[in-house]
Amino acid sequence: MTSKVIKLLSIVTTVAGIAVTLMTDYVNNKKLDKTIAEKVAEAVAKIEK
Numbered sequence: 001m002t003s004k005v006i007k008l009l010s011i012v013t014t015v016a017g018i019a020v021t022l023m024t025d026y027v028n029n030k031k032l033d034k035t036i037a038e039k040v041a042e043a044v045a046k047i048e049k
Helices: 003-048
Strands: none
Touching: none
16 A cells, blocks of 8 residues: 555544544433433422422
8 A cells, every 4th residue: 555545544544533432422412411301300390299
């Protein structure tokens, strides 16, 4: 392989890694938001009883 191909592959791999990290953070934040909403709903239901 030429050095240009290797350099291109390293850039593509880095960008893919960053994209995966961002998507993982997004999904984890959505899960946390869902959990918080469920806990708040439970707390409100207990208060209303």
